Amino acid sequence: MDEGTSQKPAxxxxxxxxxxxxxxxxxxxxxxxxxxxxxxxxxxVADSGATALAxxxxxxxDLVVFDAxxxxxxxxxxxxxxxxxHVPPVLFLTAYDTLDNLLPELGxxxxxxxxxxxxxxEVLARARVLLRGTGPARARDGALRHQDLxxxxxxxQARRGTRALDLTPAEYRLLRYLLVNExxxxxxxxxxxYVWGDFRGDNAIEQLVSRLRRKVDRDxxxxxxxxxxxxxWLGGEEGGA
Numbered sequence: 513m514d515e516g517t518s519q520k521p522a523x524x525x526x527x528x529x530x531x532x533x534x535x536x537x538x539x540x541x542x543x544x545x546x547x548x549x550x551x552x553x554x555x556x557v558a559d560s561g562a563t564a565l566a567x568x569x570x571x572x573x574d575l576v577v578f579d580a581x582x583x584x585x586x587x588x589x590x591x592x593x594x595x596x597x598h599v600p601p602v603l604f605l606t607a608y609d610t611l612d613n614l615l616p617e618l619g620x621x622x623x624x625x626x627x628x629x630x631x632x633x634e635v636l637a638r639a640r641v642l643l644r645g646t647g648p649a650r651a652r653d654g655a656l657r658h659q660d661l662x663x664x665x666x667x668x669q670a671r672r673g674t675r676a677l678d679l680t681p682a683e684y685r686l687l688r689y690l691l692v693n694e695x696x697x698x699x700x701x702x703x704x705x706y707v708w709g710d711f712r713g714d715n716a717i718e719q720l721v722s723r724l725r726r727k728v729d730r731d732x733x734x735x736x737x738x739x740x741x742x743x744x745w746l747g748g749e750e751g752g753a
Contacts, residue, residue: 529574529643530554534564535605536582544577547632548639560584573600575643577635580606581628601642605630624692627709634705641693656691658746661728661735663691672731682707683724690736690746699743 531553535541545555556573558564561582568576604625624638655664660673663684670677670687679687685707689698700717707720721744725736735746 528552528554530556530572531639532556532558532564532567532573532576532600534558534561534576534582535579536560537579540579540605543632544635547636548577551636553639568600575639576600576602577639578602578604580604580625603635603638603642627705656688658691658694658735659733659748660731661691663688670728672728675731677727679724679727682720683727686720686724687728690744693745695745695747697739697743697745703744 531548533541533544533548533555534557535544536559541557541559545557548555553575556567556571558567561578561584564576564578567573602623604623605628606625607628624642626634626638655662657663661670663670665688668684670679670684677687686703689703689706703717703721721736721738729736733748735748737745737747739745
């Protein structure tokens with residue numbers, strides 16, 4: 513291989529975990545099923561939200577990949593959801609314009625999302641994070657926490673110690689992304705696609721990070737860091753893998 517030839521990073525792989533795929537579009541179901549199977553997972557499929565719910569109640573799954581745009585999802589309602597202890601981690605597939613409605617639901621367990629149209633590599637990476645439980649610690653109230661920083665998805669409220677953080681929706685999504693991936697460097701492209709659903713210019717992301725820092729890091733210790741030339745990460749002074 514020529515020295516100048518770059519190698520693509522290896523895709524995240526599973527180790528036989530059982531994944532339920534709930535998607536209404538046959539092409540999406542086939543793509544996810546084939547991809548996850550080749551990546552080392554066992555897969556089952558459901559073509560509706562109601563079917564997926566029934567499967568979760570009757571069988572044990574390690575992860576559910578759930579298309580939040582399925583037409584029968586609104587009709588399920590909170591009263592039809594299984595108890596939290598029976599719900600495996602969930603990776604939502606969602607359209608960008610439904611994020612505001614989806615965010616409060618993310619506080620009901622270990623959950624994350626990717627926006628449609630999604631990239632296979634991102635689905636595999638998010639699945640691995642959920643399955644390994646590498647996200648930040650959750651308190652009994654369901655809030656995400658790191659040191660004295662907390663984020664409550666149910667109320668869409670963030671706090672640093674006793675101080676409430678007045679965040680815009682974009683700042684909230686960025687903070688959540690940093691928290692879920694604590695001690696991991698996130699590139700500007702990853703941040704742009706998570707926060708806005710597409711990549712924005714470096715300046716837009718730098719400005720967003722700067723605004724969030726002014727609110728979060730007003731108190732010591734500093735939690736949001738820059739890995740120059742790579743991206744941003746949240747954690748203590750040491751870290752940023």
